[in-house]
Amino acid sequence: MVDRPGPAPGARRWPGQTLGAVTFVVGLAWRADRVRLVALLAVQLVAALGLGVALLLLRTVLGDALRLAGDRGSIRPVVTGLALLGLAALLGNALHIAGGVLEQVLKLRTESVTTDLVAATASAAELVEFDRPEFHDRVERAVRAAEQHVTTLLTTTVTVVRMLASLLAVAAAVTMVTWWLLPVLLLAALPALRVAAERRRRDFGLQTELAENRRSRRYLLQLLTGRREAAELRAYGTGGELRRRLGSRYAEAIEKERHFVRSFAWRTIVARILGDLVVAAAVAGVVLLLHTGRVEFAAALTALGALYLMSTQLRLVVMMLGAAGGTVLFVDDLRAFTAGAGDGGGRTAVEPGAPSFTRLAADRVTFRYPGAARPALSEASLELRAGQVVALVGENGSGKSTLAKVVTGLYRPDSGVVRWDGEPVRDPGVLRATSAVVLQDFLRYRLTAADNVAMGRAEVAAETGRIQAAARLAGAAPFLDRLPRRYDTVLSPEFDDGVDLSLGQWQRVALARAFFRDAPLLVLDEPTASLDPRAEADLFARIRTLFAGRTVLLISHRFSGVRYADHIYVLESGRITEHGGHDELMALHGTYAELYLTQAAAYLDVPATAAVQPG
Numbered sequence: 001m002v003d004r005p006g007p008a009p010g011a012r013r014w015p016g017q018t019l020g021a022v023t024f025v026v027g028l029a030w031r032a033d034r035v036r037l038v039a040l041l042a043v044q045l046v047a048a049l050g051l052g053v054a055l056l057l058l059r060t061v062l063g064d065a066l067r068l069a070g071d072r073g074s075i076r077p078v079v080t081g082l083a084l085l086g087l088a089a090l091l092g093n094a095l096h097i098a099g100g101v102l103e104q105v106l107k108l109r110t111e112s113v114t115t116d117l118v119a120a121t122a123s124a125a126e127l128v129e130f131d132r133p134e135f136h137d138r139v140e141r142a143v144r145a146a147e148q149h150v151t152t153l154l155t156t157t158v159t160v161v162r163m164l165a166s167l168l169a170v171a172a173a174v175t176m177v178t179w180w181l182l183p184v185l186l187l188a189a190l191p192a193l194r195v196a197a198e199r200r201r202r203d204f205g206l207q208t209e210l211a212e213n214r215r216s217r218r219y220l221l222q223l224l225t226g227r228r229e230a231a232e233l234r235a236y237g238t239g240g241e242l243r244r245r246l247g248s249r250y251a252e253a254i255e256k257e258r259h260f261v262r263s264f265a266w267r268t269i270v271a272r273i274l275g276d277l278v279v280a281a282a283v284a285g286v287v288l289l290l291h292t293g294r295v296e297f298a299a300a301l302t303a304l305g306a307l308y309l310m311s312t313q314l315r316l317v318v319m320m321l322g323a324a325g326g327t328v329l330f331v332d333d334l335r336a337f338t339a340g341a342g343d344g345g346g347r348t349a350v351e352p353g354a355p356s357f358t359r360l361a362a363d364r365v366t367f368r369y370p371g372a373a374r375p376a377l378s379e380a381s382l383e384l385r386a387g388q389v390v391a392l393v394g395e396n397g398s399g400k401s402t403l404a405k406v407v408t409g410l411y412r413p414d415s416g417v418v419r420w421d422g423e424p425v426r427d428p429g430v431l432r433a434t435s436a437v438v439l440q441d442f443l444r445y446r447l448t449a450a451d452n453v454a455m456g457r458a459e460v461a462a463e464t465g466r467i468q469a470a471a472r473l474a475g476a477a478p479f480l481d482r483l484p485r486r487y488d489t490v491l492s493p494e495f496d497d498g499v500d501l502s503l504g505q506w507q508r509v510a511l512a513r514a515f516f517r518d519a520p521l522l523v524l525d526e527p528t529a530s531l532d533p534r535a536e537a538d539l540f541a542r543i544r545t546l547f548a549g550r551t552v553l554l555i556s557h558r559f560s561g562v563r564y565a566d567h568i569y570v571l572e573s574g575r576i577t578e579h580g581g582h583d584e585l586m587a588l589h590g591t592y593a594e595l596y597l598t599q600a601a602a603y604l605d606v607p608a609t610a611a612v613q614p615g
């Protein structure tokens with residue numbers, strides 16, 4: 001699960017980690033397209049086998065050619081051998097092209113499966129995770145791994161399989177001549193392998209360190225290029241300052257990367273030279289054998305060719321493993337991140353006909369946001385009875401939205417419980433399944449109008465009739481009907497034929513989404529903040545008929561609507577300080593009465609101080 005820290009990347013030993021990452025990637029490719037994966041690996045093996053056969057053929061052709069040169073043989077076997085070599089080269093090329101095509105499609109399919117896995121893990125994470133910077137760093141790394149590293153490691157794996165198989169085939173072909181070439185070559189690769197392992201570990205550390213820098217760069221770029229941001233940026237002339245910040249964040253990252261790359265350059269050079277010295281010694285060995293007459297000329301020539309082939313392949317393998325260093329760690333990190341994806345999201349679907357509650361209560365709930373000095377809610381209790389309209393009031397930051405999110409299962413309380421008909425609710429998914437929320441900062445999907453409504457209940461077929469009915473109830477139908485493509489219009493000018501809505505119109509669309517969800521509990525967090533006075537009065541006047549049969553939790557600073565609620569709770573610094581009906585609370589002359597009269601005074605032209613005087 002995402003809230004498990006997972007094994008610290010870089011802590012496990014290199015072979016185990018690499019094997020784990022490769023198995024994970026191959027597993028993803030298998031899930032994505034097993035036919036292509038098997039075909040691709042088969043192509044690599046056949047191509048490698050072909051190389052070994054070609055080498056043996058070369059040795060025979062060379063022997064025949066030397067005999068022909070010494071007037072001891074005929075031209076026929078030479079011509080046949082050369083023709084067969086040509087055919088092998090043709091086949092090799094064809095296999096190379098076929099492999100490329102297979103790999104391209106397989107990579108895209110694997111990327112799609114991996115991205116979906118990351119999306120599933122992020123969607124299943126508890127809402128509170130999104131308030132932790134570490135979670136965003138992990139998501140950032142996971143997205144990066146899904147978009148780049150998984151396919152890179154897949155390519156590396158396929159290439160390394162081909163190279164290792166080629167090495168084996170070539171080694172098998174020359175074993176009869178110079179069996180000791182293989183261990184010598186492996187020895188030559190050792191220094192480079194060591195440097196690659198060290199680089200891999202440090203690279204991941206650097207990338208982890210730079211995660212926040214990358215997120216901040218992405219955010220700044222979004223500010224500078226986004227449509228929603230464009231107006232305010234121009235109005236305040238902030239573009240230049242934001243670009244300067246983007247530049248300085250880039251400069252920080254470049255400096256760190258530059259330092260890292262330089263610190264490894266000389267070690268890589270030394271490792272290369274050491275490896276080349278071992279290969280040179282092997283060449284000298286073959287020449288010595290030829291000189292002392294222990295191998296014939298054709299065999300020695302073939303061995304030298306093979307030596308060249310093997311050392312190039314081995315160098316490429318080491319290079320690829322080195323380059324795959326960070327990749328392995330990123331993939332390993334992704335594996336830990338996505339392990340157990342899908343088991344933490346709980347239920348969010350409203351099951352038609354699901355039993356509703358008679359009483360839903362928050363019982364002394366306390367909740368603190370990650371990293372916050374003080375709790376946003378302290379032992380807050382509230383009760384919602386079926387069919388009631390219950391209001392939450394209080395000053396900015398008093399905890400109203402947080403309490404609503406606890407009651408609807410979006411946050412788990414640190415202590416206290418939510419009770420359903422007296423029974424503690426263990427699975428917050430049940431609460432999410434029972435409620436529809438119109439959040440203060442509701443989503444504005446850059447999708448069609450119909451989608452914007454139907455997302456209220458995405459798991460059922462979006463019937464046009466039901467969408468339009470929900471839009472009518474929310475007062476959104478008149479303007480949605482006038483859109484160029486009616487409900488099929490995309491609500492964003494960033495897309496062809498797309499249009500934008502006014503904020504008040506968007507608020508009605510969000511309300512329509514809640515109607516479409518058709519849940520027993522409705523949370524309306526400042527539902528009229530952007531509505532005009534007539535629309536606001538209309539919503540409050542009709543709130544009971546509109547939501548008949550449902551329970552409504554209303555958060556609002558508009559006391560004209562709040563006063564008609566069945567029960568009103570007043571929050572102050574995360575605590576419920578007063579509750580009751582409007583008349584009861586007015587008679588108390590407490591916070592509610594003060595807030596109510598302050599607002600009323602503004603409309604009645606009465607000085608607020610006079611209005612809030614008791615009596």
Ligand SMILES: Nc1ncnc2c1ncn2[C@@H]1O[C@H](COP(=O)(O)OP(=O)(O)OP(=O)(O)O)[C@@H](O)[C@H]1O
Nearest residue numbers: 131369372376394395396397398399400401402403
């Ligand atoms: N995601 C968050 N991370 C950290 N602190 C938060 C977060 N959201 C809210 N808070 C803090 O929790 C407290 C309660 O916030 P909440 O949004 O519940 O208040 P509210 O009563 O709904 O305010 P408003 O009337 O302004 O909408 C505030 O002090 C706020 O700063």
